[in-house]
Each structure stands twice: as C-alpha cells, then as structure tokens.
Amino acid sequence: MSSDPVLVLDDLSIALATISGEVPVVEHLSFSVAQGSTIALVGESGCGKSMTALAIMNLLPQGFRCSGGRILLESEDVVAATPSRRRALRGNRMSMIFQEPMTALNPVFTVGEQIAEALRAHQNLGRRAAAARALDMLRAVQIPAAENRIKAYPHQLSGGMRQRVMIAIALACRPKLLIADEPTTALDVTVQAQVFDLLARLQEEMSTAIILITHDLGAVADIADDVAVLYAGRCIEQGATRVVMEQPLHPYTAGLMVCVPHLQPGVMAARHRLLAEIPGMVPPLGQRPTICAFSDRCTRVGNDCLSEPQPPLFTLAPTQAVACLHPLQRETTA
Template structure:
C-alpha cells in the first residue's frame, strides 16, 4: 500500500531581515501510512513544529518552503490552490496543538466549536451538527457530556480541553492527524490518558498520526516509525522498537539517556548521575554549517567527523538509517 503522506526532501527556510534565506529544515524525507503513527523527535528548535506547519501549509510569515514535495494521497500539497487547501484542512489533515489552554475560542461553547467544523465538512444542519458534536465528545471520553457540550473552554480543565481539541481535529474525519506535542502542557497522569485515547481513536478510525513529541516513552509505546531531528536535519530514522532499543546516533543515545527511569527498591541509588544530559545547545539558525550539526556536542566525535560534511542518512539495517560517520563503530 502506498503511503498516505510522503514528504520528499523538504527544505524550509527563514527569510531574515536582510532578505537572506536561512535554512530551518534541510532535506527531510519521510512517509506516514494510514493507521500508523510516525513520530518526530528532537529538542526544541529542531524544526519539528515547522515540519508540521509546512505540511498544513500554515507556516508563519517569513518562513518559505525552498524545495521538496509534500504529497498527500497523490496530491502535491505545495501546488494546490488556497481553496483546495482549505478543503483539505480538517478533512484531509488536521492538527492538535500543544497548549490546550489557548487553542479553543474562548467565546463559544465547545459544542458549538465542534459543530462548526462538522458543518463545513459534512454540510450538516445546525441541529444535526450539534447532535454529532455530542457524539464526538463521547468518543473522546468526556464525562457528564450533557453539561460539557454547552460549557465554555474556561470551565474545563486542561485535559478536558485537550480532549475537546482532539474531538475538533477529528470532526472533519481527517486521514492524517498531526499531534504537535499534544501532552506537553498536561500533567503526567493526564498525558497517559491522552496517549491512550489517541491510540484508541487511531484504531477505530484508521487515521494516520504524525506525532511530534519530546516524550521518548510515548514514542516507544505509540509510534511505529520514528525520525530523530537535529537542527533541522533528520539524523536517525527507523522502526520505533529498533530505534529506541538500539539507538545508533550519539544524539539519539543522548536523548534516551535523558529519560528518567524509576527503579523500585529499598536502596537509594548511589549516585544521581543516571540521568544524562547533552551538554551545549542546538546551534542557532544561520550557524549551521555543512559539517555534522551535532559535532560540537558529540562525545564520540573524531577527526573523521571534523574533516567531512554531514553524512547522508544511510541505512544501517532494513528500516533503520543513521547520519553519522562513526555509525558502524558506535554500533559495535
């Protein structure tokens, strides 16, 4: 089966004050299949959200797509008319935002907001749309529906609002759902519920999910495929079990080292050095040269890395590709 969404060597740039285009995302390629979840992982500033916005064609002003193709079900999104694009948003693809506190219109009840989406995409009458909105709220497991459907966003908790956001995003029955850090703003117990809900809804509807997250635990549980982004470049990609189980790129290893693990037992751990960190910061826009972007922070960097430009993303096994000069040494 062909991929639902194909991103082919996408390049996005930021036009700065002097009119020079600084690369933000470089040569990013990936696929998302129906019913499967692809995760984009990386630190802040690595271009994850920009990828999502590029797919929705909602990049902020000054950001330009400088190359590549984004194909949804055989349609090249980048060449569509604004009108066709509008029809695709919500219906072909839809998006959940990070901050549920601000992602709902404060002046309308949640039922109205979901009903509105239903009316655009399914041409329902106002009352039918309202009835359907209740069904969507039921699907996202909102308790005490009858009151909640007429509630304003400020009357709901963060978790509830994120559920409403999910209902709103799914109301157009999208084939692709982009979830941009859907749980970052929520507390841990609610995070698990939201991830569960997303997984269940995906099973029920067969929607493809592009999950953008820092949460490697969630990636391991939810995602089928993973791409690790660093400074706008994909540095490792593969099936999630393989990639999380056997990370090859030093950056991926560093990221996984940053995930806290709870150990049960009487003894306090002898040292608190279990929790790793990656020293340094993502190189800022405009300071990204041809050489490996992770070079300055890499513990495994050698002369090979310094003397040559960033390597291509090369397969190391089936379904596992790495962009690192020392990939075979590190794997060993």
C-alpha cells in the first residue's frame, strides 16, 4: 500500500467571475486524503463544499476557476492537465456521486447499460465483458436479484436502489478517489444508514480514498478519519474526526457539535443529527469581510477579531488545527 496521499489540495482557491470582478468562493484550502481513508467536509450551505468537489473533478461551472494553489491526484496536477487527460482521470482514477440519483442517471437506458457504459468508456472493455462486470458491480452494491434488476430502468427502482446504482457506476472502474457529495440526503433515514455502510464496506475492499460531503454529523463520526470544517469558503478547523468532534476548538465547530451527544469510542453516537442552528447567516459571496467571517455570529468575539485579518489555520494539537484568535480551551485528559 502506497503511503503517498491519493489526493493533495495545496492552498486551493476558487473564484467566480462577476460583472464587478472576481469574487473568492474558496480560499486557501489544504488537505490530503490517503488511500483507504475518508475526509469529511462539513459546514453550512454555501460555504464552498460542492465547488471544492467540482474543482477536484475539473467540473467547475462556467464562471468559476481555480485561482490559486494546486490539486494533485497521485502527484499529478489536475488543474494543469489537458482536457483529454482530465476526462481520462475522471471515471478512471476519480469519480463522484451526487445527491440526487434521478437527475444523474439517464432515464432512457437500463441501469446495466449505464454501468457497462462507464466501463466501456474508461476501461476499453468489450460489450460482453462490460456487461459481466456491470452485473458484478450490481451485486457488490447489494442490489437484490441483480440479474433481473440489471435490465431495469432508473424509474423502476426505489431511491435507495438508484443511489446504489450510482455507487456502482462511480466505483465500476475502481477509482483511487471517490467524492460523495451529500449522497444520502434524498433518502429516508434507514436507507441512508445502509448506503453509508455500503460505502464503508466497498471502501475497505477497494482501499478507495473518500471525500464525504454531508450535513450528517453522525455519519461523519462513524465513517470519516478526518474532518475539515468550512465557513464562508475557508477551512476554520481541521483534524482527526474524533478529536475535532469531541473537543472542537473553533466556536463555529463547537456550535455545530452542540446537538451531537458525547461521542464514546466505538459508539455510533449521533448518526442522524444534523448541523445545529447557529443564529445568523453565512455572509454571501462578494460580501465576505477581510476579518473573521464568523465574528458577527460568534459568542467569543473580541476587539481583535474585528480589527485583525481572518487568522490562518494554526496547529493547536498534533491532529487539530484551528483558525481563530480566541479558540476554546482544550481539556487536559491525562
């Protein structure tokens, strides 16, 4: 097993062109994901999670661009890659599953055809070999009676089944990196748990590196090795999931964790808790201040927060970094 990270984001910034000039969307984001491990990106709506995912996949919508930093997939610069190289990377070495499988699946092809198509496009498999692998993948994602369902059209399947098909397509070519952007929000709670369990199991089998974007902090606690908390386009806290969830240092992270019961080792404490409501709103794009963007909602705000520029992330514990002038105190456990 290689010890080099599968993905490295090095000081990534993303900007959006507007009539009044470029506005930052994501700023100075750095993290890495190792083979077989999971990092969760969490934070309120609009903080830049999906744009980060789309930048990695080289699928940013028109008007957005990577304005700084690097994205390295197995040491290869994704942003600098030629268009044909980018297409080859997508599907083969990295893939993404989206929130709503009904819009991502093509209604006029059977699910078997759609999985086989991914294999034929990326792995040069013949028709027969691709069909056989498609059936294997449907079984791998635990679709009952896969031999029959392979001939089904997306509308003939339940939401949970469709999301399993999306996972089958995403993992068919055994990518090194899988990005799951809110993969379960369209599903009911029991099915959500099954989909997360399935992802974890397939990850173990294939040693996939996963970036999981979710509002489900219970799933984060359960699945993610590391977590990066985003606020208004910046990472404000980052580290090992258990450490960050048990002893958040940034007041924003602490606010998010309020409704998560104390996490005990090995106990799935809060699978279905969602991000807590913190009074106030994330500043919109183009109106982000140069001072800490959370200062207007923060209970620990000091005069320095209102005059000094947004502090960078600094390491406060071996596996925990925070961007705050007045972080919470770490409890001493010894």
